[in-house]
Amino acid sequence: MKSSHNDTITISQSFHSIQPIIKTMKLLRTQTFPKKKTYPNSEPNFTKNLHTHSPFSTPSLYIRNDGTIQRGGFKMKSGRIEQYRSYSQFSTLEEFNESNKMALDIHGHHLTKGERIAFDVLTRFSVKVLGVCNARICKLVQACQDIKGGISRSTFERMLRKARTLGIISILHTVRETGGYSHNVYIFNRFDTPNHEQLTSRKNDKKPQIPTADEHKKEPETHLVETKTLKDKDLRQKQVKTIDQINISDLDHSFVPDHIPAPFVKAIKPFFNRAKDICGLWDRAQIAYRSAKFPTTTSIDSMLPTIVHAFKQTVYRYKQKRIQTGFVPYFYGTVANLLTVEKRKMIAEDTQWGLWLEG
Template sequence: MRAGNIYQFKYLSQFRSVKEFNEHKERYLQLYPDQFTHSEFIAFEVLTQFSVVVPGVANAKIATLVSACQGKQGGVSRATFVRMLRKAKTTGFLTVHKTYRSSGGFAHNVFVFQPIDTFMKTQMNYRANSEHHTESRSEEIFTAPETEKLFLNLQNTDKNICLEDNVSALHAPSSTSFENLDYSFVPDTVPQTFIQTVRPFFNLAAEIFTFWEKALMAYRQLNLYQPIEHMTDLVIHAFKTTVFQYKHRKIKTSFIAYYYGTLITMLSAEKRKEHLTDSSVPRYNWLDAENTYSSSL
């Protein structure tokens, strides 16, 4: 991503107005009231203040942001600011992109805040709840075959992630009737292969649609050339990776946040491939240059 002024990154904004951005910010702080220390909260506030010209997007170097914190109750250190960024990224509320100069080398960062979908809360406090699982239950989880059958053949509801004690089901509080619709009600815009992959774990239409919406959000954020329909296999792979990590107790945040982070990582790799194959990017042909030089001698 090339460096530029803030309006160059307007397409990354996920909010229609500053008011909407502030509402999601407040909702985030309500969901994670103990997320930041006092100093980290100062850093968080400064970053959000830099994110109002284009709602939810800021482009600045960390040194600039740290300097802006100095007038806030004594300021914060760079290490504190970086810890705040790491926590905000871990929960899925913030993504950070690096930019590069035309002459080469890294420039400023681009910070992009994401909407908070309260109906998608899937807090999996596995460390706190793992003590309540029986020994046979734990053995069942860890001895499950690490193959595709793990994702497609979980017919026994005891093995279904959606029904485990430490998983709160995704739901839409504004629509009680929609909560109870099964996978057959998922809109046709969601690929059937994706539905069939997700349904053994999350059988409700609202849950499946939520996961696909997250994929669309990550896709739009990275502005890829190829359509999302051509990347269904990659999205499925991201979901399977998240399930695998969850079943091995590797996820320290929420299932949905880990899934979204995995999507960003995989789609970013695709974006880099697109950049390398883009014929509009000038490349120096060393072989032709050498031949030209030899013939001139």
């Protein structure tokens, strides 16, 4: 049967009954689904040990709160400093300060000025639980900004890498409940732990045999070789430590590099004996030579008498107390002026300028 566009179509004629659909929607609204499986609070907490001071760290190991190690397990929650109290190796604040002082006495020369600032801030944030800090690195870097101009985040991270390599601290990663890594936990290692091990006597030990005269003569030779080797090793370590402690300002003229001409060093060293000052004056002379833009055929060594003459003129003016700025700036200006005069003479000789005045 065909219907025209003027015919009216009822719901009962075109669709099924709507009652079953309403019943289904009510059933879905009232239906209860099983809740997500949760674990009781008695389950042990774990934290993943990704970075320790040992180069043979195992990324797949998890550390319990009681110190035992197990593969896999639940991760330790982040944000609560009290749960890391078992990692503390110090009982009093004096022990913590003494350990850090000893660590800096041994490895402090490896840290720069900015890294020492970062280390001090990390120490101050590790007092609530002695030797343990769980502050975020952005907060630690922000705390450094009020100390001597502050430091950058890369400087703080470089300090952490050095301290972990030297064994001063250990670094643990924590994870969030929703997944993903959270902040780090920094644990200070103890540097003043005494050695309580004692030597014990062997059971049924035999009496030593009395050495003969020949054996007694050979013994000192062996000890002499061992003692000499140990002394050489200690001497090398002392030499390395001494080199680190000597400042570049303490080196005399004998440490001047070879690229600086010997006549220039000979003229300067009666007045400036330090290698740093001699190199600084030579750098000013090179800048003045490059500013004059001599031809490539004219080297700076050919201008050496002019540079030495400029230095002597500067010394004379300094003795007269006629220099108002400083010795080095005045020396640079004198060298630049004298080199300009020499260049003008060279140009006049090459072009024969002014010969028409002689007729």
